[in-house]
Amino acid sequence: MKKRSRGASVGLEILAIVLFLLFLFPFFIVVVNSAKSPFEITQSPLSLPANWLKIFQNMATIWTSVNVQYSSSFVSSIIITVSSLVLLNILSSQAAWVLVRTKTKLSMSIFVLFIAAMVIPFQIVMFPLLSWFRAITDFTGIPLLRSYIGIVLAYIGFGMSQSIFLFHGFIKSIPLELEEAATIDGCRPAQTFYQIVFPILRPIHATVLVLNGIWIWNDYLLPLLILGKGNSVMTIPLAVSNFAGAYVKQWDLILTAILMAMIPIVIFFLFAQKSIIKGMVAGSIK
Amino acid sequence: MRKRKHAAIFWLFLAPVLFAFIVVIVVPFILGAYYSFTNWSATARTDDALKLIGLGNYIAILKDPSFTYSFILTAVYTVFNMIAINVVSFGLAMLVTRRLKGRNVYRAGFFIPNLIGGLILGYVWQFIFDNAIPSIGTLLGIASWADPTNLLLARSGTALLAMVLVGTWQYAGYVMVIYVAAIETIPQELIEAAQIDGASPMRRLRSITLPMIRQALTVTIFLTLVNSFKQFDVNVSLTGGGPSAMFLGQPIYGTQLLAMNIYNQGLKSDDMAGGQARAVVFFLVLVIVSVIQVTISKKREIEL
Numbered sequence: 158m159k160k161r162s163r164g165a166s167v168g169l170e171i172l173a174i175v176l177f178l179l180f181l182f183p184f185f186i187v188v189v190n191s192a193k194s195p196f197e198i199t200q201s202p203l204s205l206p207a208n209w210l211k212i213f214q215n216m217a218t219i220w221t222s223v224n225v226q227y228s229s230s231f232v233s234s235i236i237i238t239v240s241s242l243v244l245l246n247i248l249s250s251q252a253a254w255v256l257v258r259t260k261t262k263l264s265m266s267i268f269v270l271f272i273a274a275m276v277i278p279f280q281i282v283m284f285p286l287l288s289w290f291r292a293i294t295d296f297t298g299i300p301l302l303r304s305y306i307g308i309v310l311a312y313i314g315f316g317m318s319q320s321i322f323l324f325h326g327f328i329k330s331i332p333l334e335l336e337e338a339a340t341i342d343g344c345r346p347a348q349t350f351y352q353i354v355f356p357i358l359r360p361i362h363a364t365v366l367v368l369n370g371i372w373i374w375n376d377y378l379l380p381l382l383i384l385g386k387g388n389s390v391m392t393i394p395l396a397v398s399n400f401a402g403a404y405v406k407q408w409d410l411i412l413t414a415i416l417m418a419m420i421p422i423v424i425f426f427l428f429a430q431k432s433i434i435k436g437m438v439a440g441s442i443k
Numbered sequence: 444m445r446k447r448k449h450a451a452i453f454w455l456f457l458a459p460v461l462f463a464f465i466v467v468i469v470v471p472f473i474l475g476a477y478y479s480f481t482n483w484s485a486t487a488r489t490d491d492a493l494k495l496i497g498l499g500n501y502i503a504i505l506k507d508p509s510f511t512y513s514f515i516l517t518a519v520y521t522v523f524n525m526i527a528i529n530v531v532s533f534g535l536a537m538l539v540t541r542r543l544k545g546r547n548v549y550r551a552g553f554f555i556p557n558l559i560g561g562l563i564l565g566y567v568w569q570f571i572f573d574n575a576i577p578s579i580g581t582l583l584g585i586a587s588w589a590d591p592t593n594l595l596l597a598r599s600g601t602a603l604l605a606m607v608l609v610g611t612w613q614y615a616g617y618v619m620v621i622y623v624a625a626i627e628t629i630p631q632e633l634i635e636a637a638q639i640d641g642a643s644p645m646r647r648l649r650s651i652t653l654p655m656i657r658q659a660l661t662v663t664i665f666l667t668l669v670n671s672f673k674q675f676d677v678n679v680s681l682t683g684g685g686p687s688a689m690f691l692g693q694p695i696y697g698t699q700l701l702a703m704n705i706y707n708q709g710l711k712s713d714d715m716a717g718g719q720a721r722a723v724v725f726f727l728v729l730v731i732v733s734v735i736q737v738t739i740s741k742k743r744e745i746e747l
Contacts, residue, residue, distance in 0.1 A: 170543050176535070177545075177552045180612065183567050184555075186575055202574045203582065248463075251456040259453050267457070274468050276733070278673055280705050281726040282471035284715050285478060289471055314467025317460045346452035375560025377676045378706075394562045398680065401566045408570055415563050422558050430551060433558070438620055441662055 184419075191215055191413040198408050215413040227414060229389070230396035236305060237380075237392060238373045241312035245369055246362055249317050253324030254350050258336075268325065275318045283382055286311070290383070301383075305390060308383045312373055320365045323439065327361040328354070367429070367436030374422065393418050479723050483716040500720035508691040510721060513704035517672060520603060520700060524610045524671040529663055532615040536622030537652075550623070553616035561613060565680025568609045572596050596681070599688040599697025606698065609677050614670065618663045625659035626652065661740035668736055672729055675702035701725050 190198055192206035192215070206212075219227050256268045290301040301307030331354065339349045377394040384390050386399055397418055401411045426433055479501070482494045504510050535553050539546045556564065572595045580588025587593055595601045629652065637647050653660075678684065678700050684707070688697030699707070705725060709718025 166542070169538065169541055170545070173538055173543055173545065173549045176538070177549050180552050180556065180616070183564075183571060183612070186571055187567055190570070198574070201578055202570070203578050244459075248459045252460045255453045255456040264453070267461075271460075271464065274464070276730060277468060277472060278722075278726055278729055280673070280702055281475055281719075281722040282468060284709050284719050284722070285471035285474035286467065288483075288715075289466075289474060293466075310463060311467050313460070313463040317463060321460065347455070350452075350456075371558055375558075375562070377560060377562040377679070378702075394560055394676075397566070398562055401680070402683075408574070411566060412570065415567060418563055419559055423555070426551075426555060426558055434550075434554060434620055437557075437617060438624055441617075441621055441666055 191416045219414045225400045230391040234392045249320035250324045253321045257328045271318045303388045363432045364436040364439045368440040479720040508693045509695045512690045517701040521671040523607045525667045527611040528667045532618035535619040540626045556613045557617040561676030562680045565677040602698045625656035629655045657744045
C-alpha cells in the first residue's frame with residue numbers, strides 16, 4: 158500500500174513538472190527568439206540562439222526605434238499606472254470610510270449604486286464616453302482625449318467601484334472605539350482618517366494596488382479609445398499592437414518588444430508573489 | 444449632532460469619486476442608451492445633427508448577418524472556454540494541493556500567464572501557431588502540424604479553437620488559485636474518515652471535494668463566463684477577427700467575437716449609433732445570462 162502511494166506521488170510529481178514546462182513553453186519561445194536574427198527564426202523557432210548577446214542588441218533597437226516609440230510608451234505607462242493607482246487608493250479608501258461610518262439611507266444608496274455599476278461592461282459606455290469627453294474639452298478647454306488627465310479620470314471611474322467595495326468590507330471590521338478616542342483627543346474627521354484609519358488599511362491597500370495595477374498596466378481597449386493610435390502619449394500594449402499589428406511581421410523585434418513588456422511584471426511577481434495572488438483572489442469575490 | 448458633524452466630511456470625501464462616477468459611468472451610460480435610438484455618428488457633433496429614429500438601429504442589427512454570426516460565435520466560445528478553463532484549473536488545483544515537492548513553484552508557473560495582458564499573449568501565440576507548431580511538426584514527424592497550409596489560425600473553426608486554447612492557458616492559473624483556496628478549507632478529517640470507510644478517490648471527489656467547493660464554483664463559473672463573453676484583447680492580437688468566412692451568403696470575419704463586432708461597427712464602419720445599439724444588446728444579454736447563472740448556482744449551493 159505504502160509503496161503504491163509513493164509510486165503514485167512520483168507519477169504526480171512528473172505530471173506536474175510536465176504541465177509546468179508546457180505552461181512555460183510560450184515564455185521559452187519568446188526568450189529564445191528575442192535573441193535571434195530574422196533568418197535564424199525562419200530556420201527554426203525552436204532552437205537555442207546562436208548568440209545570446211543578440212538579445213541586448215534587439216532590445217536596444219526596440220528601445221530606440223522611432224517606429225515603435227517603446228521608451229516613451231514605457232514612461233507613459235508608468236505615469237498613467239502610478240497616478241491612477243495613487244488616486245484610486247486615496248479617493249476610494251476615504252470614500253469607503255465615510256460610507257461605512259455614515260449610517261444613513263443616502264449613504265447606503267450611494268454604496269449600492271457604486272456596487273451595481275460593477276456589472277456595466279466597458280463596451281456600453283465607450284462610444285458615448287468618447288463624444289462626451291470631446292464635448293467637455295470643447296466646453297472647458299481641458300483636454301480629456303489623447304491626454305493623461307482623461308485616461309486617469311477614466312481609470313478612477315472604472316476602478317472605483319471594486320476598490321470602494323474592497324475597502325468598505327475591510328473598514329467595517331475596524332472597531333469604532335479607536336476613531337472615537339481620536340475624536341475625543343480633538344482630531345478632526347479628516348485627521349482621524351488619515352492618521353488613524355489609513356495606516357490600518359495597509360493590507361487592503363496592497364490588494365487594491367495589485368488588482369488595479371495589473372489591470373491598468375495591461376489594459377488595451379481603454380487606452381486605444383482614449384489615447385488613440387499614433388499619439389505622443391501611448392501605453393506599452395498600444396505600442397506593441399502598433400508594431401506587431403503591422404503587415405510585415407518582424408518577429409525577432411516583436412518578440413523582443415513582448416519580452417520587454419513582460420519583464421517588469423515578472424519581476425514584480427517574483428518579489429510580491431504572495432500579495433499578488435492574495436490580491437487577485439480577493440478581487441474575484443465581488 | 445453627530446450626524447451633522449459628519450455631513451461636511453461625508454461630502455468632502457465622496458466628492459472626487461462621485462465626480463468620476465458621474466462623468467465616466469453615469470452620463471455615458473444614459474447618453475449611450477439614448478444614442479442607440481438615434482442616427483448618431485462619429486462625425487456628428489454632440490447634439491445638432493442628432494435625430495431620433497426609433498428602433499432603426501436595433502432592426503438593423505437583426506438584419507445584419509455579421510452580428511448574428513458574432514453572437515453565435517461568442518456563445519460557442521464562451522461555453523467552450525468556460526468548460527475548458529474550469530476543467531483544467533480544477534485539475535491543476537487538485538494536483539498542486541497534493542504533497543508535491545515543488546508545488547509552490549508549480550502554482551507560480553501556472554499562475555503567471557494571467558499577469559500578462561491578453562493583447563501581448565495573443566501575439567506570442569500567433570507566433571507559436573504560425574511558426575513554432577509547424578516546426579515542432581517537422582521535428583516530431585507529425586505531417587498535419589508540419590503542413591504550412593494547414594495552420595490552426597488559417598480556418599475560422601480551428602482559429603476559434605486556438606482562441607479557447609489561449610484563453611485557457613491564460614486564465615486557468617487564476618481560477619486554479621480560487622479552487623486551491625477552497626480545497627484547502629476542506630477539513631482533513633473528512634477525507635481521512637472517507638478513506639477509512641473505503642471510499643475510492645472518485646467517490647471522495649464526488650461526495651466530498653465537489654460539494655465542499657460549491658461556493659467557489661459559483662464564483663469561478665461567473666468569472667469565466669463574464670470574461671469569455673467580453674473577450675477582446677486576445678481576439679485582436681491572435682486572429683484580428685480573421686480569417687474570412689461565409690455566413691448566410693455573405694462574407695464575414697470568421698472569428699469576430701461580439702466585443703470586436705461592436706468596436707468595428709462603431710469605429711471602423713463609422714456607425715456609432717449602430718455600434719451603441721449592439722453594445723446595449725450585449726449588455727442586456729450579459730446581465731440576463733449572469734443573473735440566471737448566479738441564481739442557479741446559488742440554488743444548488745443551498746441544496747447541497
